Amino acid sequence: MPAAALSSDQNRSATKRAGRSRWVRHLFLMPGVLMVVLLSIFPLIMSLGLSFVYWDIANPLRGIRWAGLAHWARLIGDTHFHQVLLNTLLYVFVGIPVQYGLGLLLARAVDRQRRARNLVRVVFLVPMMLSPVVVAFVVGRVMFNEAVGPVNAALQAIGVAPIPWLTNNYLAFVTVLIVDTWQWTPFFMLILLAGLSAVPGEVEEAARLDTVSDAQVFWKIIFPMLAPWSITAILIRSIEMLKIADVIIVLTNGGPGISTESLTLYAYRIGIVNFDLGYAAALSFTLLILATIMATVFLMLTQKFIAKLA
Secondary structure (H helix, E strand, O other): OOHHHHHHHHHHHHHHHHHHHHHHHHHHHHHHHHHHHHHHHHHHHHHHHHOOEEEOOOOOOOOEEEOOOHHHHHHHHOHHHHHHHHHHHHHHHHHHHHHHHHHHHHHHHHHHOOOOHHHHHHHHHHHHHOOHHHHHHHHHHHOOOOOOOHHHHHHHHOOOOOOOOOOOHHHHHHHHHHHHHHHHHHHHHHHHHHHHHHOOHHHHHHHHOOOOOHHHHHHHHHHHHOHHHHHHHHHHHHHHHHOOOHHHHHHOOOOOOOOOOOHHHHHHHHHHHOOOHHHHHHHHHHHHHHHHHHHHHHHHHHHHHHHHHO
8 A cells, every 4th residue: 555545544533532532522512512501501591581571480381571671770760779789889899899908908917927837827717717607696696695695794884875787777787797707808818818928038138138117028029029919809899799698697687777788688588488480580599699790890900900010
């Protein structure tokens, strides 16, 4: 057989083997793809469709009527929605900076504690290991109980009158933030501590030769180097904070009134309690749109910040 013909047969054989190998890889990927479609993409598309219809859940097959933009127009005049949207934004824009600041301080302190670093790290991670429901009940309802809670008992011991932590509109909101901050500040600490550990020691030592104080070394040299870790932590926690509901349900159930109710909790009550699935879907997609806009703007601003540093 001529060498050219033999080479052509080998090439065709290799091409067939490569094609079979590619189909085998695709075949093994199919279960994962189907799971993503069934558990993520299909519910997302179905929820979007629900936001444009009226659906009588008592008659699931025939109880569907076209609503158009009625549910979305309802958002404009819904004062309840306006209040819970404001609450949700306040949770993010007040809670996240506080948690980040405390996490940064703890990360810096633990990073300097060379001997007992592992022990301290484990101790601070204990709140993250607990269920949010447990944290809300033990740290929130028990600690801040107005009658028998240890917080008010300690205040009374020093002559301060009991504080209505869970029955005052503003204090209830602050209490929710305190409980959430206690649980999730270690998340920032863990990520920022990883960033501090990745900073070469030679960089800090060299910076000390040109600067006056440790604070200047940290803020001018080390802190800008933590930008990738800071962006990641803030973005993840902001998206999670937008969905806050479990802590609120256990701690205040959205009260007093709706002063602590979040958008997620409102959508849950509209959809699951009142069976108004169309409006609940519109509320849920409003939250999705809000999260997308916030994440996009945040990434754009941080990219400009990093570009200036570079």
